[in-house]
Amino acid sequence: MRKPRHLSSEERALWDRVAERATPLHPTKQAPDRALSPKKAPADIPSEPLPSFRVGQKTPAARPHDVMRPLVDRLAAAPVNMDTKSFGKMKRGKLKPEARLDLHGMTLAEAHPELIAFILGSQAVGRRLVLVITGKGKDRDDGGPIPTRFGVLRHQVPQWMALPPLSQAILQVTPAHLKHGGHGAYYVYLRRSR
Template structure:
């Protein structure tokens, strides 16, 4: 154990001078210290609840309402901002611009279509193409009536999502449904960025 160190005479004199000038934080007074504890909160009264009326799960559900909670794909693409020249965009939507290349994913599975789409888009950009056509088909109605609904036109819905993700998102400037003469809602115009 360490021995306590005693102050020298100079240190003691210095300490006394400092202590004389110090102002106490709480000066001593004759008044008793007030009780600073908070007053107890009164207990909250809970009103009794009315009993629940009888109900069945799903009784207010609208069976005619579609299961898809997202806006239709055509509406989402139409609401997307225009990232290219407005004049060229108008011509493209009216079918006045001719696609420089096309890929037909029609009839492929998702596993087959995805790598084909990536290779086509990135290859087209590398070749300097600006407008290409991606054909997905409108899709068949294959709802088997099960508890989980089957999406109509799986490729048609999946392809724009793939194009919004890397590596394709960096190559694409604009996506819009094709004009009727190029396939209508079963195809997409894809306007590519200039390759660097």
């Protein structure tokens, strides 16, 4: 960090002459005299005493890392874009999916192109309801400072479906009924191909 440079007496005299001749931009405002005003002391903020902590000790209370609502709640709150009667049948597992894609064991890099090809191909052949199985995922979060997502594909697949090119082909996404995989799978209701 550089040390502040102070003006010499000649530089100070030159500055004072320039300041006398300058016209203020806002003549009604008074410029604060910084040399005369004392700096305010920061307000004392009451703080709680920190608990004792040893290196290697686990944190006392694990808090969730997510600030967003759970995925199931977000999908449930999404507006119904399809026929309400068909939507109710789909959620109760009464509609049979015409095709299914199982993404178990795939990485994100492998699953994304498979999902795109499956959804767009299904729409091209005229399918309306398909099932995408992601699996529930393994509980890998060890409570460390960097959170590990529970079920990476389960969380990523709905986000991919909300983005182009899939968003133009999809009318509705909802978690599957228990007999079709429950929260480890999604019903995807497709738009009619044009």
